[in-house]
Amino acid sequence: MRLRLVKQNTNFDFFSRWKLWLGISGLMMVIAFASFMIQGLNFGIDFRGGTTIRTESAQPVDIGVYRQAIDTLGLGDISITEVFDPTFGPDQNVAMIRIQAQDGQEAVTPEVIRNVEAALKTVREDIRFVSVESVGPKVSGELIQTAVIAVVLAIGAVLVYIWLRFEWQFAVGAVLALVHDVILTIGVFSELQIRFDLAIIAALLTIVGYSLNDTVVVFDRVRENLRKYKKKPLNEVLNISINETLSRTFMTSVTTLLALIALFVLGGDVIRGFVFAMIWGVIVGTYSSIFVASAVLLYLGVKRDWSKPDANAGNQYANIDA
Amino acid sequence: MLQIDLWKRILILLTCVAGLWLAVPNLFYTSVERHNDAAQAIELGADTPENQAELALWPEWMPSGLVNLGLDLRGGAHLLAEVKVRDVYEARMQAYWPEIRDALRPERATIGTVRLQPSPADEVHIRISQPEGMSRALEVVRGLATPIPTLTGVGANDIEVRAEGDVIIVTLSDAEKLASDERTVQQSLEIIRRRIDEVGTREPTIQRQGADRILIQVPGIGSAAELKEIIGTTAQLTFNPVVSRGSDGDAVPGIGNIILPSIDEPGAFYTLEAAPVVTGEELVDAQPAFDQNGRPAVNFRFNTTGARKFGDYTAENIGSPFAIVLDSEVISAPTIQSHIPGGSGIITGQFTVEESTNLAVLLRAGALPAGLEFLEERTIGPELGQDSIDAGKVATIVAFAAVLVFMFLSYGLFGIFANVALIINIGLIFGLLSMIGGTLTLPGIAGIVLTVGMAVDANVLIFERIREELKTSKGPARAIELGYEKALSAILDANITTFITAVILFAMGSGPVRGFAITLGLGILTSVFTAIFVTRLLVVIWFERKRPKTIEV
Numbered sequence: 001m002r003l004r005l006v007k008q009n010t011n012f013d014f015f016s017r018w019k020l021w022l023g024i025s026g027l028m029m030v031i032a033f034a035s036f037m038i039q040g041l042n043f044g045i046d047f048r049g050g051t052t053i054r055t056e057s058a059q060p061v062d063i064g065v066y067r068q069a070i071d072t073l074g075l076g077d078i079s080i081t082e083v084f085d086p087t088f089g090p091d092q093n094v095a096m097i098r099i100q101a102q103d104g105q106e107a108v109t110p111e112v113i114r115n116v117e118a119a120l121k122t123v124r125e126d127i128r129f130v131s132v133e134s135v136g137p138k139v140s141g142e143l144i145q146t147a148v149i150a151v152v153l154a155i156g157a158v159l160v161y162i163w164l165r166f167e168w169q170f171a172v173g174a175v176l177a178l179v180h181d182v183i184l185t186i187g188v189f190s191e192l193q194i195r196f197d198l199a200i201i202a203a204l205l206t207i208v209g210y211s212l213n214d215t216v217v218v219f220d221r222v223r224e225n226l227r228k229y230k231k232k233p234l235n236e237v238l239n240i241s242i243n244e245t246l247s248r249t250f251m252t253s254v255t256t257l258l259a260l261i262a263l264f265v266l267g268g269d270v271i272r273g274f275v276f277a278m279i280w281g282v283i284v285g286t287y288s289s290i291f292v293a294s295a296v297l298l299y300l301g302v303k304r305d306w307s308k309p310d311a312n313a314g315n316q317y318a319n320i321d322a
Numbered sequence: 323m324l325q326i327d328l329w330k331r332i333l334i335l336l337t338c339v340a341g342l343w344l345a346v347p348n349l350f351y352t353s354v355e356r357h358n359d360a361a362q363a364i365e366l367g368a369d370t371p372e373n374q375a376e377l378a379l380w381p382e383w384m385p386s387g388l389v390n391l392g393l394d395l396r397g398g399a400h401l402l403a404e405v406k407v408r409d410v411y412e413a414r415m416q417a418y419w420p421e422i423r424d425a426l427r428p429e430r431a432t433i434g435t436v437r438l439q440p441s442p443a444d445e446v447h448i449r450i451s452q453p454e455g456m457s458r459a460l461e462v463v464r465g466l467a468t469p470i471p472t473l474t475g476v477g478a479n480d481i482e483v484r485a486e487g488d489v490i491i492v493t494l495s496d497a498e499k500l501a502s503d504e505r506t507v508q509q510s511l512e513i514i515r516r517r518i519d520e521v522g523t524r525e526p527t528i529q530r531q532g533a534d535r536i537l538i539q540v541p542g543i544g545s546a547a548e549l550k551e552i553i554g555t556t557a558q559l560t561f562n563p564v565v566s567r568g569s570d571g572d573a574v575p576g577i578g579n580i581i582l583p584s585i586d587e588p589g590a591f592y593t594l595e596a597a598p599v600v601t602g603e604e605l606v607d608a609q610p611a612f613d614q615n616g617r618p619a620v621n622f623r624f625n626t627t628g629a630r631k632f633g634d635y636t637a638e639n640i641g642s643p644f645a646i647v648l649d650s651e652v653i654s655a656p657t658i659q660s661h662i663p664g665g666s667g668i669i670t671g672q673f674t675v676e677e678s679t680n681l682a683v684l685l686r687a688g689a690l691p692a693g694l695e696f697l698e699e700r701t702i703g704p705e706l707g708q709d710s711i712d713a714g715k716v717a718t719i720v721a722f723a724a725v726l727v728f729m730f731l732s733y734g735l736f737g738i739f740a741n742v743a744l745i746i747n748i749g750l751i752f753g754l755l756s757m758i759g760g761t762l763t764l765p766g767i768a769g770i771v772l773t774v775g776m777a778v779d780a781n782v783l784i785f786e787r788i789r790e791e792l793k794t795s796k797g798p799a800r801a802i803e804l805g806y807e808k809a810l811s812a813i814l815d816a817n818i819t820t821f822i823t824a825v826i827l828f829a830m831g832s833g834p835v836r837g838f839a840i841t842l843g844l845g846i847l848t849s850v851f852t853a854i855f856v857t858r859l860l861v862v863i864w865f866e867r868k869r870p871k872t873i874e875v
Contacts, residue, residue, distance in 0.1 A: 258775065
């Protein structure tokens with residue numbers, strides 16, 4: 001007996017309400033974007049400069065006491081958060097302290113860090129500083145720029161590749177799906193105020209890759225079925241293609257999610273935000289390959305005359321009288 | 323065709339075996355690491371019994387390449403420094419002034435007297451008292467310029483000379499600035515490398531980034547602050563003539579002079595001639611020592627040109643003081659007692675033994691040509707790295723197990739084929755990483771976990787396709803064949819697009835992100851290989867043996 005996530009021969013109708021789906025996706029993008037504009041992202045020091053200090057102590061973290069100790073130094077905006085994680089031992093009490101970039105200083109000042117460390121030592125004798133990271137404002141500005149360029153480049157490269165392999169309508173559909181995924185991911189990060197750092201950019205690009213993977217598999221089947229069912233209207237062909245690949249779509253999403261959830265729960269707090277982005281991306285990416293990419297394809301229409309011979313089709317001469 | 327040529331089978335098998343063979347050392351990470359360290363030490367001449375014992379921890383005939391652990395896993399310090407290349411212009415222009423003065427001196431009849439004027443740091447302004455002689459003066463100063471080789475071959479000089487009224491303005495040419503920046507960064511890179519090597523830590527990464535930045539990563543060092551102490555000091559040593567001594571740091575020094583504080587006597591300031599007699603660049607050796615009173619000091623020796631200049635100067639200026647200046651602070655200002663011909667000397671001051679040792683190291687490694695500005699610094703404690711490794715290990719194993727079980731439940735025997743391929747896949751990733759000396763970072767572990775999830779995708783595509791083909795009842799052999807054939811284009815398109823993003827990540831990213839891109843990219847290559855070749859080989863071998871009439875996928 002096999003485990004079946006999707007029963008055989010499904011025949012869901014995905015496209016009778018395709019305008020509704022596009023509308024919902026559009027609305028979600030607007031909400032995500034609004035959240036981004038209103039709340040903004042909780043940028044980590046990679047992107048806005050400053051210092052983070054990760055402390056560990058056998059005694060419980062008392063944010064008030066920590067703050068009092070550091071406030072006397074007059075370093076401006078300081079945030080202190082306690083970090084919880086199931087992988088921590090019983091006497092591992094971890095806090096993250098973030099200090100904003102100091103005015104008018106490009107380089108990172110060791111004095112500031114030394115002072116903070118000394119101040120904390122006075123309230124918690126056994127405190128240890130397991131990681132200290134500082135980024136100057138000059139670099140952080142460049143990092144944002146590079147990150148944006150990377151995402152745009154990736155999407156652009158994909159656009160070209162799919163255009164070459166398929167038709168331009170496919171490329172537009174795939175890229176809109178990607179933009180959708182990226183915006184929704186950024187939206188979730190701004191809504192939940194999860195720290196957005198350099199690793200999240202890597203996650204974003206992976207989401208781009210994953211979502212694309214999904215979209216391309218569906219499109220590949222659409223291309224094949226367009227040759228197979230020459231007379232069927234486009235929405236039926238799309239529906240058949242998605243139903244045929246549905247089982248695969250779910251299998252892959254579930255295996256990837258299984259792996260990612262294991263990492264989310266057990267991988268420690270350092271990469272939790274990163275993994276969260278990827279989990280979210282897998283879910284959104286799966287959704288978008290059906291309800292955004294394919295719906296856009298339906299909207300744009302597609303050239304039905306696949307006269308280009310294709311070795312895999314096995315029927316390249318059948319087009320003569322079509 | 324459900325047939326694979328024998329040579330292909332052997333090739334597939336060999337690739338897997340070779341990949342796994344290269345991955346084996348990583349299972350015995352600490353032993354192999356100690357073996358490698360010992361091998362390196364012995365090569366450098368430390369052939370001790372301890373090292374031999376360490377060497378024996380891992381057999382010589384096994385591969386010993388390891389996956390490097392990134393700083394976030396091993397702990398250590400990371401610095402991104404910007405070289406202040408403009409510093410050099412100033413020193414260059416300062417050094418030009420005596421040369422210009424000497425060249426203009428014989429022309430006094432036509433140009434009158436020559437005076438140095440206040441100017442921006444990277445220019446020299448000289449006023450002549452008879453502006454009529456300007457063209458002659460320009461000619462003489464231009465004669466001092468030296469041509470520099472450029473790629474275009476157009477004759478460019480290192481300095482540009484122009485006149486504004488009765489003032490001659492000398493600046494560095496743009497071509498020379500470019501060349502100078504390049505030299506400065508290269509030199510800084512070299513000196514940082516030497517300093518870190520002197521301290522002797524393992525596997526430091528010292529890389530140039532962009533035009534004027536240097537990335538330094540040193541695993542195992544306690545903190546970035548410690549690292550900065552080693553590489554952050556410029557250690558610019560100069561010997562300058564002393565004009566006067568005073569207690570006012572804001573006094574007007576006079577043109578061509580500078581006022582510097584004393585390092586040991588608070589409140590004391592020396593007015594010095596800005597152009598040094600000799601600089602640390604002309605040192606050939608420096609050793610920690612003790613002076614005649616038994617206090618820590620540093621012995622130094624000049625090279626021949628340095629020795630000559632130093633000898634001449636001391637011979638001419640017996641009785642007057644000169645200052646030993648380190649990074650714009652006067653260490654001491656002794657009076658020249660006698661001619662010092664040998665080119666060696668001693669720097670005394672209020673040093674501790676540690677300071678004198680450090681100073682000797684810095685002087686020996688050479689001065690940084692320009693100051694460094696630290697743009698980014700990260701310290702990761704070793705325990706945090708260890709925690710991350712432990713968590714990553716557990717997560718990877720659980721993720722792996724979950725996927726294996728799930729695949730078996732979904733596809734039965736074919737699931738087992740896919741699982742074997744998946745295990746080989748992970749082995750191949752580690753094998754390749756060890757081979758290219760790749761670095762595993764925390765996001766890199768995430769990349770591997772993601773690969774575990776996505777690697778089965780290609781197999782899923784194939785198996786689902788075989789299921790579909792079985793529905794049209796073509797018989798198992800034909801269904802398997804068609805399954806592979808028709809799934810291929812989807813597999814390739816899907817993986818190429820993901821690979822494109824991995825390449826872009828690698829090109830644009832840095833540090834941990836790059837580590838992630840490497841594992842993701844390698845994971846795509848190996849997973850496509852295992853899906854298309856390895857599982858297929860397994861399926862074909864199984865099919866040949868059993869010849870089943872019906873199959874269930």
